[in-house]
Amino acid sequence: MARHASTMVPTRSSFTLQQAPRRSVLYLALGLALCELAATAPALAQSAGTTAASAAAADAQAAPASAPATTSGATTGTATGTGKVATVTVQGERQVNRIDRQVYDVKQDVSSTNGSAADILGNVPSVSVDPTGAVSLRGNSNVQILVDGKPSAMLQGDSRGSMLQAMPAEDIDSVEVINNPGAEFGNEGGGGPILNLVMKRNRRAGGMGVVNANYGSEGRYNSAVNGSYNEGRWGIQGGVFVRHDGRNSTGEYDRERIDPATGASQRTTQTSASAGLNDMHGLRGAVTYNLSDVDTVEANLGLMRRGNDSVAQEHDQTFGSTGVTTADYQRTTRTSGDNRSNMGGLRWDHKGEKLGELFKMDLRVSTNDSDVDNRFDNAYVVRPVFADADASQRLQANHTRIVDYTGDYELPLENGSIVKLGYKIADNDSEFDNRYYNFSGAVPVADARLTNDFQVDERNTALYGSYQWKLSERWGALVGLRAEHTHLDMDQVTTGTSITNSYLNWIPSAYATYKLDDKTNLRFSYARRLRRAGAGQLNPFVTYVDELNESSGNPFLKPVKTDSFEVGYETKAGILDANLRGYYRDDHDTIRTRQTVVDATTILTTFENGGSNRAGGLEFTLSGKLTPKLSINTSGNLNYTEQQQLDLNGAEVTRHAPSLSVRGNLNYALTPQDQLQVKVNAQGKTLSGNGYRQPFATLDLSYRRNITQQLSLVVNVNDVFNSQKAETIIDTLTLKERNIRRFDGQIAFVGLSYRFGGAQANRSRRDGQDGEGWRNGPPPGGPGGPGGPGGFGGGPGGGGPGM
Template sequence: MTTRRKKICPETVTQFVRHGRKTTRNLVVGVLITEAFCMSPIAYAQTPDKPAVPATPAKAATPVKPAEPKPEETNSKTGPVSKTDSKPVTSDAPASSSGEPQSVTVQAERPSNRIDRQVYDVKSDVASTNGTAADALNNIPSVSVDPDGTISLRGSTKVQILIDGKPSAMMQGDNRGASLNAMPSHDIESIEVINNPGAQFGNEGGGGPILNLVMRRNRQPGGFGVVNANAGSAGRYNSAASGSYHEGLFGIQGGVNFRHDGRNSVGEAVRDRLDLGQHSTQESASAGLNNSSGVNAAITYNIGTKDTLGANFSYARRNNDQKSTDHYLNIGQINSDYVRSTQRGGESTNYSWGGRYDRKGDINGEIMRLDLRVSGSDNTSSNAYSNVYSNVDASSPIIFTDVHSKQNNANNIKIVDFTGDYERPDEKGLLKMGYKIANNKSEFDTSYFNIDPISNTAILNPSRTNSYNLDEANIALYGSYQLRLNEKWGVLAGLRTEYTHIDIQQLTTRIEATNHYINYIPSFFASYKASDDTTLRFSYAHRIRRANANELNPFVVYRDELNYSSGNPKLKPAQTDSFELAYETRVIGLDMNIRGYYRTESDSILSRKIPINDTVVLTTLENGGGNHSSGVEFTLSGKLTPKLSINTSGNLLFIEQKILNTAGQEIQRSASSLSLRGRFNYQLSEQDQLQISLNSQGKTLSGEGYRQPNSTANFSLRHTITPSLNLVLNVTDIFNSNKIETIVDTDTLKEHNIRRYDGRLIYVGLSYRFGGNTAGGQGNNRQEMRRPPPPGQS
């Protein structure tokens, strides 16, 4: 980078770097310097929304005081890293021979830890070229993603997933797990962990802590692109390509991806009914690889120096073809030994489009944003069943030992989200306010048919046919103020008000219900800079968790011969209060974070298993009791040696839960668990990098039972063939240890479920980069990708 100057004031450079971090959140900005005096840091700024535009020189030499309060921040590659890792300010350059003011370029890395969240950069992960979003999330401290896509954070599954700060239909309900397993991790720039969300965040999709997937954005002038192609074991493969072009006031970027993948599994369940003295077993196996593909594009155009227009579009599609068998056996019951074969087929389509308008105000840091996002998810599936009975009793009503049926499912989700946000700094702080108008429509349709064994015609089974609609409207207002009290203290306080209106139509049973309520959601954050390397943080947030569409559906859904399920339209929102105290420092050159947290929830939405006859158990939901969780989370990351870097974390969790037993009596359960995670990168040579990831998930409470601990290990190797071409080897679940094991233990029911997946998978692939700066391979090009400021987030 070439830098020219006539004269540089250290004070101006210092203010400039602070200004750049606070207001524009850039990597590259500039200051005008004259021969006679040092000018304020307002000459020009290359924001994430527009290219650098020279500004008129300041009329006075008075330095501009940074407007936005500066919570002490840190930087990271694969985890939170302190400011000492930032690139130094560069000012060495030959003097200009002209008498005109010249510019000096100051470079610093974008901060990661902010007053209300932790930001983890996932670009430098060796496995990112062939991994999925679920793989990327599994590398984040205290985050766990099951093979079936279930996400938990600090032992809680009540987690919101946002994309660029916005809710998306593809991350709602049962669609979320499949979407995370189909989304390429290469498309993600960073993941924001927001344990205590502030006032700008709504309560969609869970209302608990938030995982915000920040998608990659390239802001370099000119063209840039990358192509990945990978082949895996058992016929798996995937590929992706992305690129961008920016010139003057115009920018465009986009990408395409394709994946042929899946997880085969085997499982078994043992159930004992204590009230009836019955014992039953279920053995299952499922197999099938599926295709998923996607395309996305975004365009930005700068209207002058203050106004920016943007538009985005994405489309993704995947199929769901699978074969499975289940063997059911109820000991001591007639006609209870049979094998159920299932042939599944279907597809899912996800789409989103949106527009955005940003306008900068007359003072530094003042900005107004309008953002419209529309997203939808259309899912269809068909299931063909065949039950083959053994040892049929001669006196039983079963005449045919081979019984056939089929089931068709269709569900559609559409979310319209319109937000407006305004930010205005003053001498000491930053005011933020905004609004949100959103509508979420969900439609579910299930048709079940029995196949007549003689005529082979399909006969509708009304007891297993279900049609259900939900319409949820939400209006929200929020405001917050971030204040810098002095050089050491910074605070942020906010309040959000939400009005929610829900209409439910159970068309099959002709049940209609309406509910509406107002919630007031406060939040508070504080930071204290004890030294250059040490920061203390405190946060508090009140949140609500609204039940989703499936949880509100009262219809009894047939799962299999032993299991039915239903929702509850009378569910109330669960109320959560969360507190956190964090200590961030450096130890022996490593970055260390320690966070203590406490979370309490009332009106918890809990699952209950209720026997409805001798063999079938109904799983439903109720508000009951509450739960309390507390724990200590730690992270330790950095370079141990010039060649070895580590990113380790752990979470010691204690959880106490109140549930209702079969008789409706409240009982209390508790559990302690320790989860550990480590990622170790070693530079074998100038061309070779080795990465080993270890993950151990502790025991967690789940519904009326608990989930047993689980551990996995992954291995990756990257070889740089040329500055533009890398060869990547990735092995997941090296020891075939990945499983989901749950145990239910109530006064009437004991159940043990275990499901194992096909475990060890091997991928080999190539990654080719073109345009821009390709030196050093992936992760070393600091300016390769940029993201815009979070859109709206309200």
């Protein structure tokens, strides 16, 4: 986000470059002295994301080509060191892109008042979100999702999709897409490209709030209240929400397994249906206090709860090679449980003597606990040889706790360059406790083949540095290097096995921009990323899958290394903004499966490092106003993916496929009070696991009516033609499989949104901006603090370094 140019030019001062190392060493030493305290701190929750002071300087040195929207006479209320509120009027422009990322403003999305974070992400170019909440970017499912630049336990692991579907869209200000993350970003959550959710924040003096209430089809509903009050040195913000929602589904499954030795086949079919709407609720709050003109502290807290209740019915049949039915039964699965997320943190910002000089320390803790109770009842018509018990139960208790402590120092030099230094210590402690019982009458009997407890304690320690400078009037550059050490302590509690693993990685990154003219920019970027193995890939316990298969993890897996390259062309195509990007991604030491024959009837599947995957493609976006009433936002992505895998005999197998996705948003102002939005999303064939996913397309409609200046009516209809489905196909020499799953995509919501307070709203709020008009970079907090509360999962707005 950019400020007016006048706020981004360094001024001369008595501070010299020779003083900088001494000051930076002092700041970093102060932070590092608290490292062990941070790593063992109690659950203080996740704090505010960093307010990116460097964003303005980055924009100044590498002017983006996307046409900015002019903001005339924006007025912000800010707190001075005396506790009085000063009003600063500025002239400026809101920039869309920065040297290392694309920024998408989602506040104007008509559906944001009654949608979820998953809905918002699904509208971002080249981002795909399936009905379960699984996210991919440019066909890559290894996506890191941050909240205000920081990781959150609730967006890790299997619960991420459901949490995205629970998080209110109303809390989100913008989405930052970082395809090649730089040195300041860590590798948690998969280490892939980053989607950063920048949460809304407010800096206005006085109080304001908004109330949303929505009712949907089949008894769905959601409501949220958000507000803030700012006076003098203090800023307070918070909100609560409730949501009753979910996605019922039906499924069709057909699998044929072929014996490679004899050619004999076995066919299995399954039809299923699952239903269950769950209750979700949460709250958040943040308090900011300006200690002085140069020091600001903040504390924040967030809580979220979600149910895991559902009922599923399935009919399974298995046929032998002669067509004889060998299994036929009905299974009923009743699921109950809940998911609990807590987060909070503390933050201190200190502004130095030099314009733009800033030191930040940030401590946050987040936890996620998920308890699931699955009860299975089988009614056999034809009982198979290796039949499950008539009644069984699976209990899953997963716990994740992340302690994240970072320090960042930023120093603008006299020549206009910017130096950044930072450190990070993060502990990620997880436990995965799975217990399986078969019932003999009313007595539960533990099934040792499926019962195990696995614990992983992961510590990541990192140092990074970056240097940004302006080579000429047309060229700008940013280079960075990150050193990251990972140590793993793994305990397979059930078998009494303890294993350690550690490794050090050097992670470079580089960016450059070239300004062809006032309307056109070229962008170049490179970054290396790491993708660490998940708990399921590390757990050495040998798990029973069925009578023919077992699986086991590998605790000595190393991270996958990914080198990403990108070239972008940004210009003005008539009255529209146009972007074209070419990209290439190369994965080394990929984690792939290896199958080995244990005995005459059993195959063991495990994991190993080896081989590589490659992907590349072209991405375009086209947006702007076609007429005073009609605006468009379209994007497309042509992707080519190549994967190396091992077959049953251990031979290398290469899979490859192109994929095309297109999406478009049309916004039409029917009247000054009425707005209609049409969204089209089409996804081509994509590789998925050992197979591929078939194409699909959807159409969504949204309508907003401004009844008064404070009250609005919003109507959404998702998947108008009920065409959304997930169909995957596997076709190999030993396995032919087709799996179709249809979800409740066709859902309607109608709601009201009421805004109150904030008399200076039209003049005092500059959406998405930090500290316009401040002499010394971003404000130390002012009303609303250094970014305000970060919503559920993370801390204040700003989306700064993610370490």
